[in-house]
Amino acid sequence: MFRFALKNILFYRGRSITTFALTFISTILFIVYVSMMDGSHKSMLENALKVYTGAIEIYHKDYRDIGGNEYLIEDVKAITNKLSTIKGIQAYTTRYETYGLLSSKEHSAASMLAGIEPEKEKDLSSIARALREGEFLDEDSGNCLYMGKGLVEKLKLKLGAEVSFIGSASDDSFAAEIFKLCGVFKTGSSEFDSSVSFVNRTYFDKVMYTDNKASYINIKLDDLDNVDQVNEKIINILNDESLESLTWKTLMKTMVEAMEVDSIFGYISLALFLVVIFFVIMIYGFINVSSRIKEFGVLRCIGLCRADVFSLLFYEIVILSSLAVALATPIAAYICYYYSINPIVIEGMSEMYKDYGIVSDEIPFDFNLLTISWNLGVIYLLNILSVIYPYFYINSFRPIEATRHV
Amino acid sequence: MYRIFILILTLTTVLTADEARLIIQKVDNNIRGKNIYMKISMKIVSLRHTRSMQMENWSQGSKKSFVKIVYPPKDRGITFLSLDNQMWQYVPKIERTIKIPPSMMLQNWMGSNITNDDMVKQSSIVEDYTPRIVKREGKLVTMELIPKEEAAVVWAKVVSLIDISTYTSQKDIFYDEEGEAVRVFLYDKVKKFGEYYLPTYWRVEPMDKDNSFTEIILEDVKYDISISDQYFRKSALKRFSR
Numbered sequence: 081m082f083r084f085a086l087k088n089i090l091f092y093r094g095r096s097i098t099t100f101a102l103t104f105i106s107t108i109l110f111i112v113y114v115s116m117m118d119g120s121h122k123s124m125l126e127n128a129l130k131v132y133t134g135a136i137e138i139y140h141k142d143y144r145d146i147g148g149n150e151y152l153i154e155d156v157k158a159i160t161n162k163l164s165t166i167k168g169i170q171a172y173t174t175r176y177e178t179y180g181l182l183s184s185k186e187h188s189a190a191s192m193l194a195g196i197e198p199e200k201e202k203d204l205s206s207i208a209r210a211l212r213e214g215e216f217l218d219e220d221s222g223n224c225l226y227m228g229k230g231l232v233e234k235l236k237l238k239l240g241a242e243v244s245f246i247g248s249a250s251d252d253s254f255a256a257e258i259f260k261l262c263g264v265f266k267t268g269s270s271e272f273d274s275s276v277s278f279v280n281r282t283y284f285d286k287v288m289y290t291d292n293k294a295s296y297i298n299i300k301l302d303d304l305d306n307v308d309q310v311n312e313k314i315i316n317i318l319n320d321e322s323l324e325s326l327t328w329k330t331l332m333k334t335m336v337e338a339m340e341v342d343s344i345f346g347y348i349s350l351a352l353f354l355v356v357i358f359f360v361i362m363i364y365g366f367i368n369v370s371s372r373i374k375e376f377g378v379l380r381c382i383g384l385c386r387a388d389v390f391s392l393l394f395y396e397i398v399i400l401s402s403l404a405v406a407l408a409t410p411i412a413a414y415i416c417y418y419y420s421i422n423p424i425v426i427e428g429m430s431e432m433y434k435d436y437g438i439v440s441d442e443i444p445f446d447f448n449l450l451t452i453s454w455n456l457g458v459i460y461l462l463n464i465l466s467v468i469y470p471y472f473y474i475n476s477f478r479p480i481e482a483t484r485h486v
Numbered sequence: 487m488y489r490i491f492i493l494i495l496t497l498t499t500v501l502t503a504d505e506a507r508l509i510i511q512k513v514d515n516n517i518r519g520k521n522i523y524m525k526i527s528m529k530i531v532s533l534r535h536t537r538s539m540q541m542e543n544w545s546q547g548s549k550k551s552f553v554k555i556v557y558p559p560k561d562r563g564i565t566f567l568s569l570d571n572q573m574w575q576y577v578p579k580i581e582r583t584i585k586i587p588p589s590m591m592l593q594n595w596m597g598s599n600i601t602n603d604d605m606v607k608q609s610s611i612v613e614d615y616t617p618r619i620v621k622r623e624g625k626l627v628t629m630e631l632i633p634k635e636e637a638a639v640v641w642a643k644v645v646s647l648i649d650i651s652t653y654t655s656q657k658d659i660f661y662d663e664e665g666e667a668v669r670v671f672l673y674d675k676v677k678k679f680g681e682y683y684l685p686t687y688w689r690v691e692p693m694d695k696d697n698s699f700t701e702i703i704l705e706d707v708k709y710d711i712s713i714s715d716q717y718f719r720k721s722a723l724k725r726f727s728r
Contacts, residue, residue, distance in 0.1 A: 146694060150533035183584045190590050244582045252535050252597030254561045256577040
C-alpha cells in the first residue's frame with residue numbers, strides 16, 4: 081500500500097506539489113511565529129526584571145499585604161549566607177524601602193526612599209544604567225540621593241541641592257535627614273521615576289536603624305527558566321515559616337496575565353491561519369479523491385477493504401507531510417536559532433528606548449527544541465485530519481456504483 | 487388624614503436631624519472648647535516595638551493647632567502647626583520647616599495609629615459630616631456620620647457611640663469606601679473640666695494589624711485659657727521648639 085501511495089503521489093503531481101508547498105509554508109510560519117512570540121515574551125520579562133524587580137524576592141510574611149516596620153526581615157546576614165550556598169543564584173542584594181516626605185526649600189512630595197547596596201545593584205537592576213545626570217551611588221556616597229527625574233522635576237531640584245527627608249525609622253521612631261542630590265535617573269516608567277529615590281544602605285541604615293534588616297532580598301538567577309527549582313531550594317534551605325520566597329510569576333502577576341492574554345490572541349490568529357491551511361489541504365485532497373472515485377471503485381471490486389483505502393490515503397498524506405516537514409524544519413529552526421542569537425532590532429523603538437536607557441530594543445526569538453517538536457506534531461495532526469472527510473466521502477459509494485461514476 | 491401623617495413624618499425627620507446635629511455640636515464643643523491646652527502622653531505598641539511620647543497641644547477652634555513634642559529627648563522640640571487646613575512641621579535635627587502636603591494628612595503620625603489629620607483635628611465632625619441617629623439605648627446614642635459631598639475627608643462613614651449625659655464619645659468606628667471598618671477609637675475615664683466633659687483615656691486600634699494600638703492619656707487639660715496668638719504663626723514652629 082505504501083508503494084501504491086508513492087505511485088499516486090508521483091502521478092497526481094499537481095495535488096502533491098500543492099499539499100507539499102502548503103505544509104512546507106505552514107510549518108515554517110508556525111515554528112517561526114511561535115518562536116518569535118515566546119522570544120518577545122521572554123525578552124519583555126527579562127527587561128522588566130532588569131529594571132528593579134528580581135527573578136525571586138524573599139519577604140517577611142505579610143510585608144507585601146500589610147507592610148510596615150513590623151514585617152521587616154531580621155538577621156539578613158544569616159539568610160544571605162545561606163543563599164550563597166545555592167546553585168543557580170547569580171547574585172543577590174538586600175533593600176530597605178520606606179515611605180516619607182522629601183522636601184526641597186519650596187516643595188514637598190511623598191516618596192519611596194530605598195536604601196540599596198550600590199555595587200550589587202549594578203549587577204541586579206538597571207537603575208545604575210538609567211543615570212541621566214550626575215552620578216550613581218557608591219560605597220562612599222554618604223548622604224547622596226539618586227532620584228527619579230519625575231520627582232526631581234516635582235521638587236524643582238538641581239544637582240547638589242539639599243533635600244530633607246522625614247519619615248519613620250525602623251523602630252517607628254521619628255527619622256529626619258538632609259540628603260544631597262547627586263544623581264538623576266529615568267527608567268521610562270513615569271510612576272517609578274516620579275516617586276522613587278535611592279540612597280546608599282550603609283548610610284541609610286544609620287538614619288533608619290536598619291543594620292542587618294531589610295524590606296526584602298532581591299535575587300538574580302543564572303537561568304530564568306530554572307526559577308521554580310531554585311525557589312524550591314531557597315524555601316527548603318531557609319526553612320522559616322515567617323519568610324516567603326516569591327518568584328517573578330507572583331511578583332509580576334499583572335505582567336504575566338498580560339503576556340498570557342497576548343499569547344492567547346497570538347495563538348488564535350495563528351489557529352485561524354492553520355485552519356485555512358487545513359481546509360485548503362483537505363479541499364485539494366477531496367478534489368483529488370473525487371476525480372479518483374472510479375479508481376477507488378475498481379480497487380474495492382478487486383478486493384481492497386475500507387481499511388486499505390484509509391491506509392492508502394494515510395500513507396499519501398504522511399509521505400507528503402514528512403517530506404515538507406523534513407525540509408521546512410531545518411530552515412525554520414535555523415531562522416529561530418539565528419534570530420535568537422541576532423535579535424531583530426526595531427529602529428524606531430530603539431531610539432525611544434535608548435533615551436530611557438533601560439529597556440532593550442531587541443526582539444530575540446526563542447530557540448527551543450521542545451517547542452519546535454510540538455509545533456511539528458500539530459502540523460502532522462492537521463494534515464492527517466485533512467484525509468478523514470475525503471475517506472468518508474469515498475466510502476459513501478458502493479464499489480459497483482463507484483466503478484460506474486462519471 | 488394622609489396630610490397630617492406626612493406632616494408628622496416630616497416634622498419628626500426634621501426634629502431628629504436637628505437633634506443629631508445638636509448632639510454632634512455638643513460633642514465637638516467638648517473636644518475643642520473655645521480654645522484648649524493639653525499635655526498628652528502617648529504609648530505606641532506595635533508587633534515588635536513599644537514607644538512612649540509626650541507632647542503639648544494648644545488649639546483654638548478647628549482652624550488653629552500647635553503641637554510640641556517634649557519626650558523622648560531624641561524627638562524633643564519637633565513642632566507641628568495647623569492653620570486653615572495647612573500643616574507645617576519643624577524638625578530641630580535638620581533645622582527645617584516642612585509643609586505637609588494634603589496627600590499626607592492621612593499618613594500615620596510619628597509611627598502611631600493616629601494620622602496627621604487626627605493630630606491637628608483638621609477635619610471637623612460638625613462641618614464635614616451629616617449626622618443621623620441610628621439607635622438609642624438609655625443615655626447612649628449611636629450616630630452615623632456621613633461625609634458631606636464637598637468635604638475633603640476620606641472616611642466613607644463614621645459610627646459613633648455617644649453618651650448624652652456628658653456628650654462624649656465612647657467609641658468611634660471609621661469605615662472606608664468599601665464599607666470595611668478600618669480603625670476604632672475607644673474612649674474612657676471621662677472627666678469634667680469646668681463646663682466641659684472630656685475622656686482622658688483614648689485607645690486607637692487599627693483593624694488590619696493585630697497586637698498594634700496607640701494609647702493616649704490626657705494628663706493635663708485646660709479649657710478657655712488665654713493662648714497667645716504667637717503659637718499660631720509659622721515663626722512659632724522654630725521659636726517654641728526650644
